[in-house]
Amino acid sequence: MSTVTKAVDLLNFFSAERAEIRLADFQRLTGRDKTTTYRHLSALESTGLLEQDATTRAYRIGPAVLRFSHIREVTVPRRAGVRMVLPGLAEVTGETAHASILQGNTLVTLADHASARHSARVVLDNAVLPFHATASGMAVLAFADDKLKQHAFEQAEAFTDQTVVDPTQLEALLHRVRTTGFSEVESSFEKGVLGIAVPLFDSSLKVAGSVAVASVASRVDDALVKLIKRELVTAARSISTSWGGTIPTQLESVWSSHSF
Amino acid sequence: MSTVTKAVDLLNFFSAERAEIRLADFQRLTGRDKTTTYRHLSALESTGLLEQDATTRAYRIGPAVLRFSHIREVTVPRRAGVRMVLPGLAEVTGETAHASILQGNTLVTLADHASARHSARVVLDNAVLPFHATASGMAVLAFADDKLKQHAFEQAEAFTDQTVVDPTQLEALLHRVRTTGFSEVESSFEKGVLGIAVPLFDSSLKVAGSVAVASVASRVDDALVKLIKRELVTAARSISTSWGGTIPTQLESVWSSHSF
DNA sequence: TTTTGTGTTTCATATAATGAAACATGATTG
DNA sequence: CAATCATGTTTCATTATATGAAACACAAAA
Structure with a gap:
């Protein structure tokens, strides 16, 4: 030293x-x-x-x-903090890593990176993410204020036959996100895709975006889910730090109490 | 070292x-x-x-x-006070507002805000401000102790052909700042830029920084100068108060005796 | 007054910082 | 395509500097 x-x-x-x-x-x-x-x-x-x-x-x-x-605030863009971890997240998990940022009432894609390990991989081509139907969106919503939640519930439309649009059911899912520390959504926006996401925080100490891993649902097993979650936690800490924020202590303790 | x-x-x-x-x-x-x-x-x-x-x-x-x-902001809130007024100062005047803070022997940028009203606007990109060549620097120097003034005079170098570097002349300009209550500097650091600044004070009751408006000299008329001065006085009072200081009574009376 | 808890300075010693050189790796160039 | 250049990194002997015990100065309690 x-x-x-x-x-x-x-x-x-x-x-x-x-x-x-x-x-x-x-x-x-x-x-x-x-x-x-x-x-x-x-x-x-x-x-x-x-x-x-x-x-x-x-x-x-x-x-x-x-x-x-x-x-740093005027010269380092948010993307820089994301670029430092996204490729690693994708390669370690062998899936597609994705980061999004909250801009007003919409959640937009900041960057993504697909691993080349498997020939079948999730290709994300949506600039704007619907809150209720994506793991990223739900991760943000679980830690957002009521106004944004209200707005998202009103916009909720069905993309597949598994999309949840009922406010009461969505509220229950959000509660689950808060108690487990992870947002897990399968086939809700696109069939056969499992998304796992965690929220990101900036210097305002409020939720500012999310980082997620989207995988081909059919090849996901318990070991992979655990790996993804471990890596997501590390990535979320790193990106949030780069943005001048920290993971709220409550969320940190939820993460540490669940062995994964 | x-x-x-x-x-x-x-x-x-x-x-x-x-x-x-x-x-x-x-x-x-x-x-x-x-x-x-x-x-x-x-x-x-x-x-x-x-x-x-x-x-x-x-x-x-x-x-x-x-x-x-x-x-640091939690303990010594400096930016918070500045961010409250800087955008307003920029928008009302249509120019670029700038706040600096005295840090030891150097004057450094704390925050700035450029109005979007005109396509031609002053872009400030200097973290450290030379005392003798900027309105902000002279505003601080006019109310600083002799040690700092001495230091500033020794460092004085010419940036344009209009930069004043002679100690006697600088001293005269500082006297002018004290009697008018405003520091006005044109094309001394950067050609075509007119800066108007006033000092800021903190709980030590000594000068702690300055707030300034930098404008494109060619479009400045008497009415704009008066507007800028009025707004600067308000801004200086507000920021100094939030820093736990007050404008010295002598400076306040100078301001009130000049109609603008 | 004495004691206790501070921050600061002194000085010999040990450790960690230094810089020349060599190495590795891409870029540029002829 | 090889050769040259510019860059970042590692090695190793040497030197400078960081270290810690002790002593000092000063204030606030006991």
Whole structure:
């Protein structure tokens, strides 16, 4: 572990609940030597990454991060965070990975990637995704506000004979998504396709999109479902982080309580 | 200079116009050894402060800064106050509104907003603002302590043939800012751009930044200048209040004595 | 006053950072 | 198509710098 890493890692002890930390606290938190920690903190302060209260001597996150986050916000598109994980998600599962972003009242495709492992693969060619009939849509809806849910229920139309359009039934499905942590939809938009999706979050701390794996239902077994879910969780964390968000603690705990 | 400082300082080469930098670029920019820089970058990447494009190998500001800036906003809300007024300021005036924050010895961009009214508009893409050549910088300098003023004068370089760099002349301009209550700078940093700025204050009761309107000089008339000044005063009061500060009474009285 | 908990400085030592060189890998070019 | 160039990465000896024990300074409790 390099000196740089050790120093910068000190920043990770800050949180919204713990915005100020003193040297003695850091010493206890890290278990590292007092002098060493002191100098790490001093170095970080000189860069503006940390700021020290002149009277209490307590440290807090410095103003430099504002500048950097401004740069990232205006220059790094949402797609960049998705592109870093989507190919991997597709290749590891051998299926088609897909990411979508919530734009106003519609859920639109941001990027997708199909694995070349099988000759039969799911080809997604819909720019706009119907909420009620897709795994991605339901993943978003399960964590969206009532207004969007209302809007989606009103728009609900049947695409196959298995599409659920009844609000009461949809509500029950959404509840299932929240309790299991995953949105699973089969043959509801397109016959023979099983979609599994999880929601994505951005810096507004609200749901901002979803990442999904669409697979050919006939070849899916329990082991593959478990693999997909594991990979989706990792992908969701990574993309959300890239977007400046975090997975809500409640959802995280749901995921960790279900072994998969 | 510690290893930590050297590494973190690499982040300062990023800006809105230069969002991606490669190892070879850093090598040229810093003049430091290639291997050393490589490891600094690797260390920063492992902390999330940087992110590397998998294909181009170029580095960009990483997602960790988003998390930290969110934490900072919770403790020291600076952007929130600015975002409340900046869009309005831009739309009412039809020009580009800009807010900056004083960070140690440098004045950095906090946020900006360009009105869509005219096709020709001022695009601000400088993260760090030179004090002597910008309206924002002079607004801050007029109310800053001598140490900062000294530092700014020493750094003064000419950007256009209209840039003032002579300390005596700059001092006279600062005096003008204090007596009129506004910092007006034309074509000093960029040709054809007229900037009007006022200082911002925080809970330390010292100058903490500035808010400005940058306009295309050719279309500015007296009525627009008056409108911009009126709006700037309102914006400065609002932002300063949200930062826990107030406009010094002397400046307030200067503003009220000039009809605009 | 003494004690306890802070943050800061000093100094010898050990460790980790450094840079030249070599290597690997694509791009460009002749 | 080979040769050259530009780039990123690894190796290894050397040197610089990070480290931690101790001592110091200072404030707030006891």
